[in-house]
Amino acid sequence: RKDKRAAPTDFMFNLGTGKSFSINTIFEILKERISYNKKPVRGHQRPCEVFEMRLHARHAETALRWEPKVSLEQGIEKTLLWFKKKLRV
Numbered sequence: 795r796k797d798k799r800a801a802p803t804d805f806m807f808n809l810g811t812g813k814s815f816s817i818n819t820i821f822e823i824l825k826e827r828i829s830y831n832k833k834p835v836r837g838h839q840r841p842c843e844v845f846e847m848r849l850h851a852r853h854a855e856t857a858l859r860w861e862p863k864v865s866l867e868q869g870i871e872k873t874l875l876w877f878k879k880k881l882r883v
Contacts, residue, residue: 810849811862823870 821834854860864872 807854808849812850814846814848
């Protein structure tokens, strides 16, 4: 259609809470949840390595009326439960 305007479904959205979490924080949360007792393996810094990423959902909030409803910890827990169910662990 010549007069077609973009709809919310025509876009991709970054979703996030606007808060950033270090990989160390995520490691510690996962370590606790899966009873992992080893120390993290740290390597050398790589070129163009991302040290912080903070996604917000303003565009999705406006276009889709979407808002985050779970915390990082809750999201990790739900993800682990999904994998356990899929892998039957």
